[in-house]
Amino acid sequence: MPDFLLKTDSLLTILDILLVSFVIYRLFRLVRESTALRVLLALPVVIISYLLARLAGLATFTWLLDNFLSSLLLILVVIFQYDIRRAMLSFKRGSAAKTGEHDTLEKESAALLDQLVAAAHSLSERRNGALIVIEREMSLDHFMAVGTEIDAKVTSELISSIFLPYSPIHDGAVIIQHGKLTQAGCFLPLTHNPEVAKELGTRHRAAIGLTELVDALVIVVSEETGSISFVSGGKITSKLEPVALRKILRRMVDSRWAQ
Amino acid sequence: MNVREVLSPSLQLKLLSLLLAALLWLFVILEKSDEADIPLEVTYVNVPAGLKVKAGAPQQLSIHTVGPRILLLRQRLKGVSAKLDLSAVKEGKNTLAGFENSLLPVSGVRFARVSPVIIDIQPEPVAGAGPSNTNRQD
Numbered sequence: 209m210p211d212f213l214l215k216t217d218s219l220l221t222i223l224d225i226l227l228v229s230f231v232i233y234r235l236f237r238l239v240r241e242s243t244a245l246r247v248l249l250a251l252p253v254v255i256i257s258y259l260l261a262r263l264a265g266l267a268t269f270t271w272l273l274d275n276f277l278s279s280l281l282l283i284l285v286v287i288f289q290y291d292i293r294r295a296m297l298s299f300k301r302g303s304a305a306k307t308g309e310h311d312t313l314e315k316e317s318a319a320l321l322d323q324l325v326a327a328a329h330s331l332s333e334r335r336n337g338a339l340i341v342i343e344r345e346m347s348l349d350h351f352m353a354v355g356t357e358i359d360a361k362v363t364s365e366l367i368s369s370i371f372l373p374y375s376p377i378h379d380g381a382v383i384i385q386h387g388k389l390t391q392a393g394c395f396l397p398l399t400h401n402p403e404v405a406k407e408l409g410t411r412h413r414a415a416i417g418l419t420e421l422v423d424a425l426v427i428v429v430s431e432e433t434g435s436i437s438f439v440s441g442g443k444i445t446s447k448l449e450p451v452a453l454r455k456i457l458r459r460m461v462d463s464r465w466a467q
Numbered sequence: 468m469n470v471r472e473v474l475s476p477s478l479q480l481k482l483l484s485l486l487l488a489a490l491l492w493l494f495v496i497l498e499k500s501d502e503a504d505i506p507l508e509v510t511y512v513n514v515p516a517g518l519k520v521k522a523g524a525p526q527q528l529s530i531h532t533v534g535p536r537i538l539l540l541r542q543r544l545k546g547v548s549a550k551l552d553l554s555a556v557k558e559g560k561n562t563l564a565g566f567e568n569s570l571l572p573v574s575g576v577r578f579a580r581v582s583p584v585i586i587d588i589q590p591e592p593v594a595g596a597g598p599s600n601t602n603r604q605d
Binding site: 221224225226228229230232233236237244245248249251252255256258259262263264265267 | 476479480481483484485486487488489490491492493494497537538540541544573574
């Protein structure tokens, strides 16, 4: 066994490694699972390569990896810029939970969902494209710079009229915050994920792009097919019937976000 | 069924975090500066004609090295050897010292001192041997 291993306090070493491992785990929990796993698989390879290159005396390869490892933090920030932004937004928002009568909240939440499902169904039947965003824990204020302020009670009729083709604010998304329709005509960031199906249009790509950054839920109605899709966490569930949409919304929308 | 299918993504993340933490620890530990004594193999060269080094002359010394642990490990794997030029020695007791300066360490490693600092050798005449300039004993 190398001398340096004998020189270290084993208990402190275990504690040290466990502590660092916890920090790494918590940091990588903030980012998308698939990306985190890919990076976590690549980093050990880089570190092992560096140590072996240094041990073998490969000067140039050591120099290359040394410079890479020196800039590693910066590289990780660039790779995970969207995830870091999402995490920062969630810290900023903090706990959005509000206290109140549980039953009342449940009722109001159910009423909101009914209106959303009815609106989606109505828009789907008329083949009017729509993008409905429901804010959850993470604030959507950042995406509301462009758009028209509305601040109205959510009703199926209001949403349907906003997305009428001749409505001046039918392009873009409507945003629902605390049970109110606060903004319409908002432009959302498009996804850069190359795995997203090519047949999906801008509206669907915007829904996926937004949910990759924040924990919001998005209902999309296709203008071409009239099909209803639900998007969360960058994943899309397509061709939903109103009943299925209601089930998903009930599962995903906590009553406190409807307040 | 491969490992990725058996382990849940969360468990994979935990295990990989642990692996990365262990490797980071190894990286940090190996880059720390340290000191170590490494065996130094000695070879006697250019022994004057008619003389030979006695069998009891030290063949292995120890050299105190300073540098990052990983480079000390590399130095240990590579080994250190010294060729002691005995062209100037005479019959009887001769003292050799300060030859660590002539040794070439791995880049990043410093040789501090050889232990023992001085070595005494007593070449003795070779019975019945002719003159030679290339006499060499290991």
